[in-house]
Amino acid sequence: MSVFEHSEYDGHEHVAFHQDKATGLKAIIAVHNSNLGSALGGCRMWPYANDEEALRDVLRLSKGMTYKAAMAGLKQGGGKAVIIGDPRTEKTPEKMLAMGKFIDSLSGRYISAEDSGLSVDDLKLMSKQTKYVSGIHATYHINSEPADGNPAPSTAYGVYVGIKTSVEYAMNSNLMGVKVAIQGLGHVGARLAKHLHKQGAQLFVTDMHPENIEKAVKEFSATAIKPEDIYDVDADVFAPCAMGAVLNIENIARLKVKVIAGAANNQLAKEEYGQLLVDKGILYAPDYVLNTGGIIDIYHQSISSSDKELREHIEKISDTLLEIYSRAESQGFATNIVANRIAEERFTRISI
Numbered sequence: 001m002s003v004f005e006h007s008e009y010d011g012h013e014h015v016a017f018h019q020d021k022a023t024g025l026k027a028i029i030a031v032h033n034s035n036l037g038s039a040l041g042g043c044r045m046w047p048y049a050n051d052e053e054a055l056r057d058v059l060r061l062s063k064g065m066t067y068k069a070a071m072a073g074l075k076q077g078g079g080k081a082v083i084i085g086d087p088r089t090e091k092t093p094e095k096m097l098a099m100g101k102f103i104d105s106l107s108g109r110y111i112s113a114e115d116s117g118l119s120v121d122d123l124k125l126m127s128k129q130t131k132y133v134s135g136i137h138a139t140y141h142i143n144s145e146p147a148d149g150n151p152a153p154s155t156a157y158g159v160y161v162g163i164k165t166s167v168e169y170a171m172n173s174n175l176m177g178v179k180v181a182i183q184g185l186g187h188v189g190a191r192l193a194k195h196l197h198k199q200g201a202q203l204f205v206t207d208m209h210p211e212n213i214e215k216a217v218k219e220f221s222a223t224a225i226k227p228e229d230i231y232d233v234d235a236d237v238f239a240p241c242a243m244g245a246v247l248n249i250e251n252i253a254r255l256k257v258k259v260i261a262g263a264a265n266n267q268l269a270k271e272e273y274g275q276l277l278v279d280k281g282i283l284y285a286p287d288y289v290l291n292t293g294g295i296i297d298i299y300h301q302s303i304s305s306s307d308k309e310l311r312e313h314i315e316k317i318s319d320t321l322l323e324i325y326s327r328a329e330s331q332g333f334a335t336n337i338v339a340n341r342i343a344e345e346r347f348t349r350i351s352i
Helices: 052-070 093-104 120-126 154-169 187-197 210-220 225-233 251-252 273-279 293-300 307-315 317-331 335-347
Strands: 014-020 023-035 039-044 077-084 110-114 178-184 202-206 238-242
Touching: 023 039, 023 052, 023 093, 023 225, 039 052, 039 293, 052 077, 052 293, 052 335, 077 093, 077 110, 077 210, 093 120, 093 225, 093 307, 110 120, 110 293, 120 225, 154 187, 154 238, 154 293, 154 317, 178 187, 178 225, 187 202, 202 225, 225 293, 251 273, 273 335, 293 307, 317 335
Parallel strands: 039 077, 039 110, 178 202, 178 238
Antiparallel strands: 014 023, 023 077
């Protein structure tokens, strides 16, 4: 199958593949749309099972970044990069330098930020080979803490705001006593758990790394769940915070929740599955609306702003979600379809 015929291609402007034999780097960069500005998106390192899985992920993620930037009201396009490999055992400084050279070869068409498996320090290594990285010179922080460039606190806060808004809309309730099943306790999922715990939510958690589960059980009085059982939890909210495409026919059939709202990108395996959630009476918070906190954070690091302005911008996620929910209810469409239409209205306009 050619890239152009790939089911997730969706008219991408640019897809580049790179292999550096000296370091073992294998990576893909995808630029989906740049009508609103240069494509910005995180660089992810993940132990993909094969090249096809990596290609599918980068295409879906880069498209999601286009929609995310549009819904956040940013003058940026959507792109993404993936490095094939286990970040715990295969990441080396040499690979990061080689990735910087790869990014630089696109001459600014793609600007990289941090994503799963990488850190700000990794970006700083890349920056020795390219100027097209973002988030390494941070000034602002949503909690007025020392800013280290990691957008995860802002992403987690935005997801928390979205869950709070969605629970109020669907259940007419605050978060006290609400049961939330969190899938994934990485940089964002763990911080989300902390926000929810402070508000009195009852947490059920799982992760591919047992030590992350143990930490959440200890710190947040969470209930540990086996990864394969997370879809069967009798909870109010399901919060996917790991890999995408987890909302497929089989998993949707197992869910007992009233709300789906999490940090993971591209949660719906297929767009038409949004209607399955409607039919089950589940309110779905479109992922690229809910997790815009990180890209908003990166944007604010590039302008004259403040901790307060950053936080207030992220809190606008609530207003966006309420607009989507209202339009979806009045027009009879799934929330993901309504969100797509709003985003497409914005990024399909050629900037002057």
